[in-house]
Amino acid sequence: MKPVQRHLITTVAILLALALTVTLLDRYGRDARVFARVGGIDDRSVARYLVATPRDAYGIWKGMGVKGRTILFVSDGWERLDVSNVGDIPLSRAYPLKLYHIPTVMETEGLNDSNFLYVAALNGIARGIVAILSPAGFQQMTEMARQANNKRITPTEVYLTHQGFPRWFTTGEHFRGAGEPLLVYVSATYFRNAEPELLLQQLRASGITTDCIVLCELAGNDRVTALERERLLRFARLIGVNVARTEQQPGTMPENGARP
C-alpha cells in the first residue's frame, strides 16, 4: 500500500471511530434516562402526589424508578437545599480501608429534608435541577452565585454547577421550559408571595411536559404558614388533584398512581 493511501485510511478510520464514539456515548446517556407516562402540567394521566415532606418526594421518585432526570424545583428560595459536598471521612483510617458508596450511605443514613435533591443527584435520579424561585429568592441566589467559580449570571437566569452538577435558577416569569419532560416538585413555600393561578399560567405558558408532579406541604416546618399550605392545596385542585383526604389527614395522600 502506498504511504498516501495508508495515511488517508488511518485518518478516515480514526475520524469514523471518533464520530461513532461520540454518537454512541450520546445515545448511551440519553437512553439511560427513565421516564414514566408523560403529559402536560394539567394532564390527569400524569402521576401527581401531595406529600408531607421533601423526603417523601424522594421516596416517590425512587419508587417510580426514574433516572437521569431534570428536576423542576419550585420554591420560595434555595435555602439549604444545595448539592453539598458531604465527606464523612473517618479520622481513624487503617488498612484495609472501610470505604463506602456515598449514594447508598446518604440514602440510607443521611437523607433529610434539606439534602433530598443532593441525594437524588447522588443516586442518579437527577442529572440537573431547574429552580423556579420567587423574585427575592432569585435575587439572593444571584448574590450568592457571584462568589462561585462556575457561574453564568444574566438578569433572568443564573447557571451554577456544583462539582459538575448543573443547576439553573430563574423566576416563574422568566421560565421558558427545559426541552424534556421534567420531574416537577412544588414546595408550599413558593406561595409565600405568589398565587397558584399565576404559577399554573406560567407553567402552562412554558409548555413543559412531566411524568410526575409532587406537591410538598412541608409538614412540621414552622416557617411555612397555613396560608401557604392553603395556596398549595389550591394549586393542587387547579391541576386536578383531589385534596379531600389531604384536608382530613394533611400530608398523607397520594393522588393518582400508587405510592411507592
Add this chain to the structure above:
Amino acid sequence: MRAGLLSTPDLPDRRFLAGMLLVTLVALGLRVFLLPSQPVSYDDYSMGVTAINYMESGQLGPIMWNHPELGNILVYGCMKLFGTGVLGLKGPSVAIGTLSVLLLGLVARRIAGDGRVALLAALFWALDPLAIDLSRQAVHEIYMSFFPLAGIWCICRYRATERSRWLFGAGILFGLGLAAKWSMLFPLAVSLAFVAHAIWRRDKGLSTRIAAMAGASAQLLLLPLLIYLLTFTPWFGRGYSMPEWLALQRSMYQETKLHSGLGQVEQRDHRALAWFVRPVSWTDTMINRVDEGDPAPMEDAMVDKRVTLLVALSNPFVWLLVLPAVFFTARRGIRERNEGLLFAVTLFLAAYLPLALTHSRPIFVNAALSVLPFALVPVAYLLVSTLCTTPARKRIFALYLALVVLASIPLYLLAIGKVAEVPFLRDYFLQI
C-alpha cells in the same frame, strides 16, 4: 540537522540496561519503603471513595471533580483486584511513579543521545522528593509525569523508525495522559509540532505531506480525544448527553483556572516562577487517629504523634541548576542544530512557561511534576557535558553526585513523614 533521536542506537548496551534496572529498583524501593505504615491522608481515603462514586454511580467528586477521570478508573480497578489495602489504593501511583523513572531514562537516552545523561536524569527523578512523595499517595498527581514521558518515548521511536504504529501508541498514551490531567496538552502540542516538522522535511510533494500530516494529526489529536471521551463513560450513564459533556468540560476548565486550593495560599509556595530560583516545598498534613474513640484534642500539631507531615522539599543541588541547564542545552542545541536537544528544551518551555506565567490562580509545587521530567534532562546534559570530560572534572562530578545523594537522605525522610523521628532533623526542618 544532527539528531540524537536518529543517531541513538535502537538497542541500548548492557551497561545502560543494567544501570537503568538498578536506578528503577532504587526508585521502587524508595517508593514502597515503610509505605504500609504511612498514615492514610484525607485525600488518600477520599480518592478511594471518589473512585467508587465515579465507577459505580458516574458521580464526580467529592474530591478533584474538576480533573479528568483516569485516576478514578485505575484506583477503582486496582481496589477491585487487590482490595482496599495499601496495594489497592496506592498501587497505581507506586507503579506509575516507578515506571516513570525507567521512562525518563529511555526518553533522555533518545533525545540526548547519551546513556550517561539518561542514567543521571533517571537517578535525579528516582531521588526527587516530590516524585517520591506523590508516588506514595493515592491521588493521581504522578500520572502527569508518566503519560507524557510514555507518549514522547513513542514519538522518539516513531522519529527513529518512521513506523506509524509508534504514532498510534503515542496517541493512546497521550489520550490516557489527557484523561489524567490536562497538563498533558503542552507536551502533546510540542510532539505534534515536532512530528509535523519531521514530516515536512522528510516527504516530498504537497499531497504526500498533507496526507502524512492528516494521519499524524488524527493519531495525535483525534485519537487522544477519543480515549479521553471514553473515560467519561460512567458519567454518561447518569443520563447526560454530548452537549452536556461539553458544558461539563467548560465547568471543569473554569474551576481549574480559578482553583485556589484549600488552606492559606500565602503560607505555601504558590508561584511556579520560584521553583527553580529558590528551594520550594509541597506539604501534606495528615491527621490519623488510631481509633475513632480517641477524643484527645490536638494541642501542638508538631509534636502530636497523630499528625504526620509529608514535606516534599526540592533538592537545591538539582532544582537550582534547571534554568542554567536549559539555557546551556538550548545554546548547544541551536549551535549544533541538534534536534533532540531542541526537542528537550521545547518540551521544558512548553510545560513550564504556561504555569510560570499563570496569575489567575496559585500554582502549587505539586504541579511541578508535569515539568520536572523535562527539566532533569537538560540538568543531566549540562553535568555530563561539562564535568565528564577530564579526570579532574570527573572527580568534581563524583563529589557533586555524592552531595546530591547525601542531601537526598534527609529530604527523603521529610517526604515520607519520618523526619520527626530524627531529633536533629526534626529540629532543623520542622522549624522552617
